[in-house]
Amino acid sequence: MISFEQAVKMALGYDPRMRKFAEYENAFEFCADCDDEAIGPQPYVIMKETGERVPFPDAVMRRRERGELVREGDIPASMRPAFFTLRDAVYGAAVGDALGVPYEFQSRGSFECTGMASGGAHGQLAGTFSDDTSLMLALCDSIRVRGRVDVRDMRRRFESWLHEGAYTPDGNAFDVGNATRTALAEGRGCEGERSNGNGSLMRIAPLAYTTADDDEVRAASAITHAHRISTESCVCFVKLIRNLVGGNPFELALKYSIPEGEQFAFLADVASRPREEVRSGGYVLDTLGAAIWCFANTSSYADCVLAAVNLGSDTDTTACVAGALAGAVYGYGAIPDEWLDALRAKDIIEQCLFHGFEKVRSWPE
């Protein structure tokens, strides 16, 4: 039998990130050339517990299902599509949001976020997520129940968040955005150029895990944010997540996500800008650019969301959007346990996750 590492290299081509697979060597016997017709010529493993032969991706999936999570960097990019699902992006967003809540409105350099904290302008307990995550959960819950993008149903759930505190840890909606409040009161999304806050971008990531087309993404934005800058920012972000989760290199994923129009052109090189030039206010393009910058200039989930919070200003939403992106790519297992432990209302998150729409591809192709 060839060595574990040799088999992985043969099967996948060398990727330095896969070296951590060696940690699992004791749990599996790994064979690259399977002559079992039922399994076919793909790499497989023999589970030591049961002696069962299992295709390699399924074996990793089982470990995840048992809570033995495959950690950040464990899965080569080429294998990620098979494993990375909605849960990664939603928890990534919620943890980023909760990290940022205590520092919202504080200026860059006036604080340093290193983990979950309490207090801030909203006086919340540590681990409390805000409107960003609540609206994302309302959107998820709608897809879970309706099985499609149903904007009337989504709007009803947004209203129940605003008026009844649904999808919140304490039954209380806080940090409500202006356009969101106005749009829900008037029953139609704000169309003015000045109504391009980040209020729809912050909730849109779950649509990357559905078959929603661009018009459906626009419609989900337009419930509250109907101007083209907001709707196209949402389309861009959904595409970016899909492209990254699909195993594409960052530069390529970004290139094929950027919408047409001069307002969006800066996104192409925002990643290489110095930190002083990265804006982190509430404008939707600030948030999108900042999230891309944080993701591109860090190499772990934790570093990405801390970078986002520490940009200051709209800390919770910047970290929510950056967290959705980093969560999608690095996976739920990459989120530090202490942050997940501190995150409140995980039962509500679990209730809202939808299943059956995730992009799951077989591997290898």
Ligand SMILES: [Mg+2]
């Ligand atoms: Mg917020």
